[in-house]
Amino acid sequence: MTAESPDAAPRPSRGRRPRAPRTAGAALIAVVVLVVGGGLLYDVIAVRTGHPARRWRAELAHQLAARHLDDIRVRIGAGGAVLFGLWFCWLAFVPGLRRWLPLRRPGTVIDRAGVAALIAARARELPGVDAVAVRVRRSGTRVTVSGAADPAGVQRELRAAIARVPLAGPHQLDVRVRRSSVPER
Amino acid sequence: MSRSAVNRCMLAVAGLVLLVGGVLLLAGGFDLYGRIGLGMPSWWPLGTPGRPVVSTASRTRWTDRAWWWPTVIGVLVLLVAGVLWWFFAQLRRSGPSTVDLPVPQGSGVALRLRRRALAEAVETETLALPEVARARVQLTGDRRGALLRAVVRLRASGAPDELVERFHTGPLANARTSLGLPDLPVDLRIRGAAPRRKSAPEPPRVL
Known part of the structure; x- marks a missing residue:
């Protein structure tokens, strides 16, 4: 949930990023724990009530006792565990939701594609603009305009356009105008 | 604790367990302790590359104690029950279908x-x-x-x-x-x- 608790909401939290709920990652771990833990629990109880152990558990115990630490499979498995561990820690501590940019009003966000669409629509209306490419990153926006437009005028208009998006954090605008004697496409 | 916080705690615990376990296995497998001259105590099972991952001796060390099997079963039951609780928490609706509205005091409505x-x-x-x-x-x-x-x-x-x-x-x-x-x-x-x-x-x- 991206929600702040109600008593924390009135705090003037400029630029507080929403945090992804991470449901898929937690579901993956839950399924693995359920399968491994449930299977192990079933087998341990079966053995305690007088049944023979399943083949997979006897084989697993044998392999763990037979393979040494410098075995290539053990090394690969340990390396995989390290990579998965790093990935899960990354998922646990990083906010996520990179496509949403926080706005000044707490709890309000806008998606980067939306900002790009607004800027591109404004740029296309300007005189002398043939083609527009907009790239919105989290820290800034790069607009590449091709055509016979006046660079200073384009820059001024687009600066006004991005000022209408009340972004919470600092956001740079980088406007490049390319002369194209032959209209593109 | 919000749902996001629970999920992130699960991810952090699983990630740290995998990370620490993998690093310890790799350190033993590539003889890191021998190379940097760090003498590990002899009871540490993952100290040298020639050791097995889980030897039969360490696997059966406590199997004859009375507390071992109840502890193993109890921990596994807690684990499985916790995961099932998590699944049902995902399915649960996020609150009642109605909200109470404020009414004037004493109106009985x-x-x-x-x-x-x-x-x-x-x-x-x-x-x-x-x-x-x-x-x-x-x-x-x-x-x-x-x-x-x-x-x-x-x-x-x-x-x-x-x-x-x-x-x-x-x-x-x-x-x-x-x-x-x-x-x-x-x-x-x-x-x-x-x-x-x-x-x-x-x-x-x-x-």
């Missing part, structure tokens, strides 16, 4: 509003704002933890600052008044118009 009805009213009002193409509104949580979640699709000719102001003074203010919750928190997500502009409507398909 209980007033309840369906969350869905309020959400639809806010949605209709939001759609009526200028330059709004689509809107989806949900009200989650009970009265104390209520949260209004709105996803609004803004046309490319619109202005986000005006939309935010109009949403706060119009639909959101009305919802706050209706619920009697002046501090109702809101989660407003503004999306842009669909990036592809269709030049002409598709011709009707004739069979």
